[in-house]
Amino acid sequence: MTPQIRVLLVDDQPLVRAGLRVLMADSPDLAVVGEAGTGGEAVRLARELRPDVVVMDVRMPGMDGIEATGIVTAGPGAPRVLVLTTFDDDEYVYGALRSGASGFLVKDMALDDILAAIRVVASGDALIAPGVTRRLIAEFAARPEPGPVPTAPTGLTAVTAREREVLTLVGRGLSNGEIAERLHISAATAKAHVARLFTKLDARDRVQLVIRAYEAGLVP
Template identity: 90%
Template sequence: MTQPTQPTQPTSTTSTTSPIRVLLVDDQPLVRAGLRVLMADSPDLAVVGEAGTGTDAVRLAGDLRPDVVVMDVRMPGMDGIEATRLVTAGPGAPRVLVLTTFDDDEYVYGALRSGASGFLVKDMALDDILAAIRVVAAGDALIAPAVTRRLIEEFAARPEPGPAPAAARSRPLTGVTPREREVLTLVGRGLSNGEIAVRLHISAATAKAHVARLLAKLDARDRVQLVVLAYETGLVP
């Protein structure tokens, strides 16, 4: 069973900001080691534990209370999708970044529905991986057009078998204005606030305000959940 590592302390003795606590989950030790070494040079990030299975990830997430879990998808036993669902289930749950490759596309919608806040592609630039961790730790979601737009458009429109997704697609968006519906549709297509502003001929600040109101009205935790909702309610075919 994987044992938690000791937290990495910030190198600066004058910093008053606690580092972002990260749990690394991957069944390949070399992948975890590479990420751990990478984060060791970043005083604002601290690896507090590692796990090689989904079961260990759920246990360590509960024991260590990390801010962010970097979660692999394909692991023996419990996979990263089920582990993500369990890790994000409770109040005050950590944010989850799912590790994927373009060969893992079929897992993306499952990860979205399970509460993931974004995706990392394993061959992306190391600096981008660190930036992604910081983004979700700050409460945002990683909707990187180069990564998720293709994945979301191809797979989020494939609801799981059964009546629930069909019912969700017929559910009205109560209290959402026509302009907010337009914004939600564009969020569902993977557009950033800046791109939404250009498309709707509004300022970036106004686009951001519309997104914030949608998060509040729809009780969505982050932008990823808005994407899922846009597909489930049929705004994005």
């Protein structure tokens, strides 16, 4: 049997947690191992229960989801984090992605889509949906942070011309297969380029590669 994906639900709204919990009860590959209503509880339970995926709200009393995400994802063997947010008014998503989140969920998404997203993240990939995700990242990436802004992200000078092309396409939300087709290379070669970009740009997953692409000005 396929091992279950162990999920920790973190949201200060009990109804949100209850809805996910009930739906996941009908999914044999998913198991809720704990629930938390604050960032502090999330950090404690993540250490105690060692889930595979943490579904993390952003706005919570006390420690918010951004700070909790940074703590939860630190260190080897850390769980993956999906940030739960509201696209129209949540201005903290970009910070959460910087803190190590592997993607985000929008609260008005269909529940089945949320379950599919949990599986994607648990598999080691990141949630970069063309359209919504790129628009969200683009909005927050365009907002300068306080202090000096570097001319390029660390390690970009080591990126080859071909890798820069691949990074640009990753930033536009293309999959490895789509990148291979666009650049007329094999899927294995595209995957190898992406793997090297992970190393050169110190990126945890494709979400962080998207951020690097926006920071470098490769994606308008």
